[in-house]
Amino acid sequence: MTLDALRLEIDHLDDQMLALFERRLALASRVGRAKGAPDGPHAKLRPDREQAVLDRMTGQASEDTRQAVAGLWREVVGWGLARQGELKVAVWSPTEPALAYDGARSRFGRAAAIKMARTPEAALAQAAEGGGVAVLAINHAEPWWIGLRRDWSMLSVFDGFGDGPIPSSLAIGRIDPAALPSGPRVLVQAGGDAGEGRVRRRGLHTHHGWTLSLVEADIPVGEDGCVGAIG
Numbered sequence: 001m002t003l004d005a006l007r008l009e010i011d012h013l014d015d016q017m018l019a020l021f022e023r024r025l026a027l028a029s030r031v032g033r034a035k036g037a038p039d040g041p042h043a044k045l046r047p048d049r050e051q052a053v054l055d056r057m058t059g060q061a062s063e064d065t066r067q068a069v070a071g072l073w074r075e076v077v078g079w080g081l082a083r084q085g086e087l088k089v090a091v092w093s094p095t096e097p098a099l100a101y102d103g104a105r106s107r108f109g110r111a112a113a114i115k116m117a118r119t120p121e122a123a124l125a126q127a128a129e130g131g132g133v134a135v136l137a138i139n140h141a142e143p144w145w146i147g148l149r150r151d152w153s154m155l156s157v158f159d160g161f162g163d164g165p166i167p168s169s170l171a172i173g174r175i176d177p178a179a180l181p182s183g184p185r186v187l188v189q190a191g192g193d194a195g196e197g198r199v200r201r202r203g204l205h206t207h208h209g210w211t212l213s214l215v216e217a218d219i220p221v222g223e224d225g226c227v228g229a230i231g
Contacts, residue, residue, distance in 0.1 A: 024076065025083055032084030043130055043173045044084050047158045050077055051181045051231045071106070078109020088132030089114040090123035093169060094139055100169040103161025104135040107171065120144035124152050124172065133173035135161070143207035145170070148227040149188045156221055157186040157228030166204065166214075167230060177221045181231035184214040189225040 001009075032044065054073055061069040081087055089112050093100035097116065104114050117123035120142060123134035134155075136144060148155060156175045160167025170186070187201060189211050201213035219226040 021076070025080060028080030029083040031080075042176045042179075043087075043127075043133060045081070045087075045133070045158070045173060045175060046179045047175065047181045047231060048179050051183075053077065074106060075109045075111075078111045081108075082111035085131070087112045088126060089135060090117040090126045090132060091115070091135045092117040092120045092123045092144075093135075093137035094142070095137065096168075097137075099163065100135055100137050100161065103169055104171070107135075107159060107161065108133075124155065127155055127173050128152060130174045133158075133171055135169055135171050137169045138167065138205050138212065140205065143205065143210065143212075145188055145205065145212045145227075146207065146210050148172070149225060155227075156180060157230065160186075160230040166202070170228075170230070172228070175228070180221070180229045183229050183231045184216055185219045185226050186228045186230065187211075187213050187215055187219070187225045188227050189213070 054070060054077075057073050058066050058070050078087075087108060089104050089108055091097070091101050091104050091114060093116075101114065101116070104112075108114070117126070117134070120134075120136050121144070123136055124144070124147065126132045127134040138145070148157070152172075154174055155172050156177065157170045157172050158175050158180055159171035160169065161171070162168035184202075189201075190209055191211065201211070201215050203211060203213045205212040214230070221228060
């Protein structure tokens with residue numbers, strides 16, 4: 001095929017993709033109207049559904065396009081969520097703020113309104129309102145995560161970001177427990193390294209006898225110090 005013919009075929013594909021994208025946004029608007037929050041002012045996020053969509057699409061993608069497909073679908077899902085109301089994301093990270101901010105942007109897309117928060121309490125307060133979420137660094141000078149067992153028990157961890165398999169920041173929101181992803185559970189437990197509970201943990205942080213960790217177990221939120229899950 002000539003260069004002009006190749007460009008013409010790309011133009012035709014672009015037209016089809018645009019039409020399909022607009023149809024998807026229209027359906028997302030209808031989904032937003034049909035959604036309910038049966039147990040109170042939960043954020044209109046379904047991390048379990050997003051995880052299922054992403055897994056299905058990347059599972060169908062070829063190996064050399066899988067990463068591109070994952071990034072593209074994050075944006076597609078983000079713009080669909082925007083049709084249900086702008087998502088506000090408060091990011092707190094006193095060290096390496098760009099890493100936490102980039103993680104939030106990659107997770108929620110360009111449709112989200114992302115701003116840095118001055119304190120972890122300010123970010124958590126926004127999430128507690130139900131209309132937004134927080135992304136907080138797991139900073140060794142500020143054990144904000146202990147509050148997930150105390151002052152912020154209405155909030156749940158629903159994702160984690162970082163430069164590697166162990167997250168360096170966590171996404172937190174007022175999420176319906178039934179909508180949490182199926183990945184590792186996040187535990188906040190008393191007892192330091194020994195801790196409480198019945199499963200082996202991967203430690204993320206400790207502070208004055210409290211431990212933040214991940215476990216590969218299906219623990220309901222509220223049991224054994226479970227405060228959420230990451231996809």
